[in-house]
Amino acid sequence: MQKQAESILLTPESNDDVQEILRTHERLHVRGGGTKTALCRPADGAAILATSGLSDILEYEPGEFTFTARAGTPLREIEAALAEHGQYLPFDPPLVERGATLGGTIAAGLSGSGRQRYGGVRDFLIGVRFVDGQGQLVRGGGKVVKNAAGFDLPKLMIGSVGRLGVIVEASFKVFPRPQQYGTVCCAHTTIRAALEQVARLNRSAFDIEALDIAVEDGRPVTYVRQGGLASTLGARQEALRNWLGSGDILGASEDAAIWQQAGDFAWLPPGAALVKIPVTLNSIPLLDEFLAAANVERRYIAAGNLAWVSWPHDLAELDAQLTQRELGGLVVLGETAWPFLGARTGASVAARVKAVLDPHNRLPAL
Amino acid sequence: MSTQELMAELARRIPAERLLQRPAQLAPYESDALTAFRSRPLAVVLAETQEDVIQTVRLCHRYSVPFVARGSGTSLSGGSLPVPDGILIALNKLNRILRIDIDTRVAVVEPGVVNLDVSRAVAAQGLYYAPDPSSQLICTIGGNVAFNSGGAHCLKYGMTANHVLGIKAVLPDGEVVQLGGNSLESVGPDLTGFFVGSEGLFGIALEITLRLLPKPERYRTVLAAYSSLAAAGNAVAQVVASGLLPGAMEIMDALAIEAAEAAVHAGYPRDAAALLIVELEGEEIQVEAEFAHLLQVIESSGPDEVRVAVDDADRARIWKGRKSAFSAVGRLSPDYIVQDGVVPRSRLGEALATIERLSRKHELRVANVFHAGDGNLHPLILYDGRVAGELERAEVLAGEIIAMCIELGGSITGEHGVGMEKRQHMPAMFAETDLEVMATLRRGLDPAELANRGKMFPGSEAPALHSRGPHPLEQQGIISRE
Numbered sequence: 001m002q003k004q005a006e007s008i009l010l011t012p013e014s015n016d017d018v019q020e021i022l023r024t025h026e027r028l029h030v031r032g033g034g035t036k037t038a039l040c041r042p043a044d045g046a047a048i049l050a051t052s053g054l055s056d057i058l059e060y061e062p063g064e065f066t067f068t069a070r071a072g073t074p075l076r077e078i079e080a081a082l083a084e085h086g087q088y089l090p091f092d093p094p095l096v097e098r099g100a101t102l103g104g105t106i107a108a109g110l111s112g113s114g115r116q117r118y119g120g121v122r123d124f125l126i127g128v129r130f131v132d133g134q135g136q137l138v139r140g141g142g143k144v145v146k147n148a149a150g151f152d153l154p155k156l157m158i159g160s161v162g163r164l165g166v167i168v169e170a171s172f173k174v175f176p177r178p179q180q181y182g183t184v185c186c187a188h189t190t191i192r193a194a195l196e197q198v199a200r201l202n203r204s205a206f207d208i209e210a211l212d213i214a215v216e217d218g219r220p221v222t223y224v225r226q227g228g229l230a231s232t233l234g235a236r237q238e239a240l241r242n243w244l245g246s247g248d249i250l251g252a253s254e255d256a257a258i259w260q261q262a263g264d265f266a267w268l269p270p271g272a273a274l275v276k277i278p279v280t281l282n283s284i285p286l287l288d289e290f291l292a293a294a295n296v297e298r299r300y301i302a303a304g305n306l307a308w309v310s311w312p313h314d315l316a317e318l319d320a321q322l323t324q325r326e327l328g329g330l331v332v333l334g335e336t337a338w339p340f341l342g343a344r345t346g347a348s349v350a351a352r353v354k355a356v357l358d359p360h361n362r363l364p365a366l
Numbered sequence: 367m368s369t370q371e372l373m374a375e376l377a378r379r380i381p382a383e384r385l386l387q388r389p390a391q392l393a394p395y396e397s398d399a400l401t402a403f404r405s406r407p408l409a410v411v412l413a414e415t416q417e418d419v420i421q422t423v424r425l426c427h428r429y430s431v432p433f434v435a436r437g438s439g440t441s442l443s444g445g446s447l448p449v450p451d452g453i454l455i456a457l458n459k460l461n462r463i464l465r466i467d468i469d470t471r472v473a474v475v476e477p478g479v480v481n482l483d484v485s486r487a488v489a490a491q492g493l494y495y496a497p498d499p500s501s502q503l504i505c506t507i508g509g510n511v512a513f514n515s516g517g518a519h520c521l522k523y524g525m526t527a528n529h530v531l532g533i534k535a536v537l538p539d540g541e542v543v544q545l546g547g548n549s550l551e552s553v554g555p556d557l558t559g560f561f562v563g564s565e566g567l568f569g570i571a572l573e574i575t576l577r578l579l580p581k582p583e584r585y586r587t588v589l590a591a592y593s594s595l596a597a598a599g600n601a602v603a604q605v606v607a608s609g610l611l612p613g614a615m616e617i618m619d620a621l622a623i624e625a626a627e628a629a630v631h632a633g634y635p636r637d638a639a640a641l642l643i644v645e646l647e648g649e650e651i652q653v654e655a656e657f658a659h660l661l662q663v664i665e666s667s668g669p670d671e672v673r674v675a676v677d678d679a680d681r682a683r684i685w686k687g688r689k690s691a692f693s694a695v696g697r698l699s700p701d702y703i704v705q706d707g708v709v710p711r712s713r714l715g716e717a718l719a720t721i722e723r724l725s726r727k728h729e730l731r732v733a734n735v736f737h738a739g740d741g742n743l744h745p746l747i748l749y750d751g752r753v754a755g756e757l758e759r760a761e762v763l764a765g766e767i768i769a770m771c772i773e774l775g776g777s778i779t780g781e782h783g784v785g786m787e788k789r790q791h792m793p794a795m796f797a798e799t800d801l802e803v804m805a806t807l808r809r810g811l812d813p814a815e816l817a818n819r820g821k822m823f824p825g826s827e828a829p830a831l832h833s834r835g836p837h838p839l840e841q842q843g844i845i846s847r848e
């Protein structure tokens with residue numbers, strides 16, 4: 001990697017400041033907590049707009065199970081406020097401990113293993129305010145859990161990677177957190193066997209909080225997490241293990257540790273890039289064949305809907321492989337000038353939306 | 367005139383029996399379920415294939431003639447009202463289930479597939495499609511996508527948008543695009559989610575990839591009767607605050623109970639001022655333990671009577687009453703207006719008390735049957751259009767209810783959409799810039815504003831006549847609401 005010219009750092013403290021910056025700067029790159037390193041690298045000449053000064057929980061009404069916070073608010077802070085009332089972010093955002101912010105998580109479109117149970121970040125975001133590429137402050141959605149008025153602008157911000165506007169404020173719905181968690185894990189000899197177990201669980205009526213396949217030293221291990229009332233969890237874990245036919249039951253503390261590590265990508269080797277690849281149970285076998293041959297660490301989460309792949313090699317190679325398999329990817333950690341890999345759907349619609357929200361391309365290309 | 371050329375071109379592509387042009391053929395399509403509006407299209411295309419839709423849209427674009435997609439025409443906001451002298455593209459016959467994948471719990475359907483038919487197709491495999499509008503026996507997935515429709519069971523797993531993974535659509539200028547895919551996850555802006563709820567203004571969905579859920583092992587359903595609507599509303603706030611996560615939480619008031627009883631004999635307590643239905647779902651041992659907790663919460667909310675569904679038949683009866691209540695209430699009065707506003711759940715009791723007060727003030731009966739768990743009100747304002755001044759009073763009352771929802775920090779619509787009906791309320795909810803950006807996004811996808819012109823945005827013209835009475839298809843006995 002070439003050494004880059006230092007970028008100017010702008011730290012707005014109000015929505016007005018953000019609007020002013022968008023109106024007066026030719027090229028900008030938005031940065032939240034900076035935890036998604038691959039998404040935080042400005043092109044030469046672009047100023048960095050950091051959201052660190054836009055940090056505050058504006059409204060939180062526990063009885064309502066909704067909150068509104070400014071985009072730069074660290075998730076750690078939000079999770080702590082929710083936890084005081086036994087509530088949580090069911091989409092289980094990653095990189096919380098490293099300092100991920102609310103806005104960064106929306107913009108990167110990232111959910112963690114816990115998305116298995118009730119859905120991802122897209123399913124919990126109910127309203128946003130953002131400043132578009134022309135410096136206009138725009139609101140979409142609202143603060144109530146159900147709302148069909150107007151186009152769903154919050155959805156546009158999910159995964160927009162700071163390229164359609166600067167998110168300044170967001171409202172979410174939240175859920176009561178399960179009293180207790182536990183995990184059953186099973187080692188498998190082949191990826192096919194692990195995938196078959198996931199498919200079997202998909203056809204069952206078990207309520208599962210997280211369902212991951214981690215490939216550890218080449219061996220696939222499934223992690224099946226349950227949660228709920230402490231009084232019934234033990235019996236439910238037994239029932240699940242019996243139904244699976246094998247597996248180890250992990251207790252509460254072990255459970256907490258492994259899922260915490262999963263959320264922090266503790267398994268990622270130093271120096272490797274981390275790539276998010278949406279997949280399905282049907283597309284995993286072919287992808288895994290290639291990844292196994294490349295000998296890289298990987299984890300398939302949410303019942304085989306998402307692959308987290310560590311990539312220590314040239315990203316162009318992965319890009320080509322993904323394109324060939326009609327899969328898309330987003331580089332989340334690592335260094336790259338262009339985070340999107342492989343195939344993209346809806347590119348022409350994205351281009352039309354970009355032309356409306358950021359006609360002068362002040363924000364990076366999408 | 368370009369419309370003549372358009373009709374000639376359409377006639378070349380669409381067989382005569384599927385290209386309706388005579389007034390008698392067009393009559394059933396002049397309204398949707400918001401019968402206050404009526405307008406006659408130039409022609410109706412009964413699409414049978416995706417290609418029919420694509421060709422029709424491209425021709426409309428070429429000749430600059432507006433078009434409107436129509437599923438089953440059950441929209442309550444005038445969403446599928448034809449644009450006068452535009453083309454109505456009817457999608458009921460574009461109704462194949464293209465693919466079902468049990469292992470990944472996904473179904474790919476064409477837009478004319480009826481909501482309930484998705485669940486029926488996968489029931490034997492233990493799966494279902496979660497969003498369950500009361501109209502699910504007739505409404506289509508395409509219509510559901512356009513409005514982000516909800517239902518009684520959207521509390522836990524969300525509305526249509528939360529269950530749509532991918533959409534193939536024809537944009538208003540004829541370009542065919544694929545948004546999203548088969549995975550629950552995606553990269554780049556969530557364009558699938560953006561399309562959902564676009565009320566037919568972004569073009570026509572041709573193929574929709576749906577997420578299926580496993581049928582819960584156990585349901586536990588409780589019915590509680592209260593002596594006031596506000597008490598039932600407060601009970602909802604208590605259940606929400608208790609940390610339980612019910613699959614459904616619904617309220618009906620005395621009028622709705624009376625109507626439902628008359629229609630389907632659900633066995634509801636007839637003297638209650640309000641009924642609350644709460645349902646838990648999930649793994650059996652968990653649900654049983656939660657249910658004990660739920661009953662405590664309900665008991666402490668001061669109900670007059672509590673009934674627990676003892677078996678599946680009992681549960682089915684409770685839901686049949688609830689799901690038919692809406693149209694049953696309609697029979698209590700020659701005419702009615704339905705509102706669909708949302709308030710914060712913790713303020714339901716207050717909102718319901720206000721509605722009661724407004725009802726007395728305007729001397730009009732208001733029935734309430736609604737999705738209480740997410741604060742989505744459905745006041746039905748009953749009036750008789752033959753009595754001078756009643757319609758006007760009903761409209762004033764409806765406006766005051768909407769104003770209350772906005773004031774409480776809620777929304778003008780939870781699931782029925784803006785359509786024709788709530789266009790004028792959009793500026794109360796959104797700032798001018800918000801609406802301008804939405805309008806610009808729309809023009810980005812549809813520069814000529816051909817798709818569903820006149821809907822959603824305030825002030826846009828779309829001539830319509832006031833009329834009364836049941837849906838034209840109902841009048842003709844083609845559809846019924848049970």
Ligand SMILES: Cc1cc2nc3c(=O)[nH]c(=O)nc-3n(C[C@H](O)[C@H](O)[C@H](O)COP(=O)(O)OP(=O)(O)OC[C@H]3O[C@@H](n4cnc5c(N)ncnc54)[C@H](O)[C@@H]3O)c2cc1C
Nearest residue numbers: 437438439440441445477500506508509510512516566571
């Ligand atoms: C008795 C009754 C009960 C109801 N209960 C509920 C309820 O519980 N919850 C709820 O949410 N709604 C409810 N509704 C409202 C209505 O059923 C829903 O809005 C439904 O989704 C409409 O489906 P439809 O097939 O009838 O669509 P239509 O009314 O035909 O069309 C609705 C909108 O969708 C657009 N559209 C249709 N197909 C497509 C497509 N393929 N691509 C793009 N746009 C398209 C149309 O242009 C129109 O704007 C109820 C209605 C009635 C009459």
